[in-house]
Amino acid sequence: MKKLLALLLILLLSFSLVGCSNNDSTENDTANQLEDKLVIYSTHTDEMLELVAEEFKAETGIEVEYINLKGELADRVRAEKENPQADIMFGGASSLFMEMTEEGIFEPVETTWAKDLQDIFKDKDGNWYGTIQTPVMIFYNTEMLTEEEAPKDWIDLTDEKYKDLIVSRDTLSSSMRATLMSLVYQYDKEQKLDEAWNYLTALDANMKNYYSSGTLQFQAVGRKEAAISFAVQSSIVDNVVKNNVPLKIVDAKSGSPVITDGIAAIKNAPHPNAAKAFVEFAGSSKMQAKIANEFNRIPTLKEAIQNSPEWMKDSYKVMDVDWSVISKNQNEWLQKFDTEIRDANKDKAK
CATH class of the missing domain: 3.40.190.10 (Periplasmic binding protein-like II)
Structure with missing residues (x-):
């Protein structure tokens, strides 16, 4: 009888652990689920932003809204720090991204291609990455x-x-x-x-x-x-x-x-998972090369430079x-x- 009870307890505990594991998995899936919208503040041209937005939507299904703020980009992001309205800051010199990192404005993002970037083109903690060298x-x-x-x-x-x-x-x-x-x-x-x-x-x-x-x-x-x-x-x-x-x-x-033109996900953004997906997408070798060929922007990834216009391979x-x-x-x-x-x-x- 005791052996039977012990066996039943073991089985019950096993089912309980499986249930917890399934619940944890469901919660993680929900936490990582991509939102259906992304908002970008940028200094890039509307033509470039339109291309990147369309490519990202084609790959993920996420609708992209972008606003070209030119010289007012940093001021806008800073003004909204306590209540961010955008998910991504796309454009601006690395010195500016360094300064805003110290202000706690960005959310670190891990990417698959970060290991291939030179140190001058990235933040050591993943707060920002350089996608264009200028x-x-x-x-x-x-x-x-x-x-x-x-x-x-x-x-x-x-x-x-x-x-x-x-x-x-x-x-x-x-x-x-x-x-x-x-x-x-x-x-x-x-x-x-x-x-x-x-x-x-x-x-x-x-x-x-x-x-x-x-x-x-x-x-x-x-x-x-x-x-x-x-x-x-x-x-x-x-x-x-x-x-x-x-x-x-x-x-x-x-x-x-040489200005490193950066990208970063904004901390406490309304669409955090979509933001992380966009950083991964926009900085990829494939997208860097596409921007290079269509808009003459020099990539930061060496692999992308090999698939870019010839003049970008010249040294200076x-x-x-x-x-x-x-x-x-x-x-x-x-x-x-x-x-x-x-x-x-x-x-x-x-």
Whole structure:
């Protein structure tokens, strides 16, 4: 009789454990279930966002809503920190992602391709990943300057012979901010910060205009209103190939700043599982290569570069930049440039 009771207890316990296991499995499945919607805040073009959204929906069935916030992206995400309205921050320099990581804004995500990324293209804890690498390079109109006359490095842009021959984006542009901060860092790392302000003052003196859009910037160079500028490499290539503008890129002696364009899932987002799925999807080698071929954006994954346009495989000198230092100082440095150095009379919105 005792043996029979013991056997019944064992069987009952076994069924109980199986039931608990099934319940745990059901709960985990529910927790990992993808939501039916995803909201993206981004700086990328509508055309790129539309492509990525359609591809993601085709693969997952998830509806994607995207909002292009350009220079207001970070401010919007920060303002909504306590009550996020978006799931994904897509676009912006790595220094900005580092800064916002310290503010506790992002949710770490594990991806299958993170192991293949260089350390400079990712956060060690998975708070953000770089999906696009963006060199900012000096270029000039070959109908206005010969190769001998053109600048060879960033310091050359302060030469008085280039006065009123230079134009650039204004500081609402993330690439412009990252470039200026990279140039300041070259002096800061040598503990010569005062010389950085002298450099930027001389650069501003030579600047003809600061433009509110890349289109206006390139039009100015194309119309020979200015001979020299600097912009992300892909935009320069676009204007040469698609618009037939006679531009030549300078492989600067001290190197070109390389901005890592990032992606991150927002903490406490309304659709957290869809957000994690999107980070995995958008950063994959397949999607990076597709964006490279359709929009001339250089991938961060080496595998994706092999399936990208030939010009992306060309080498160039990379400027020595510690983006973690920039992330801690950029607000102070930018404020000084905007309030004490930049001539606001040179701002052009049209």
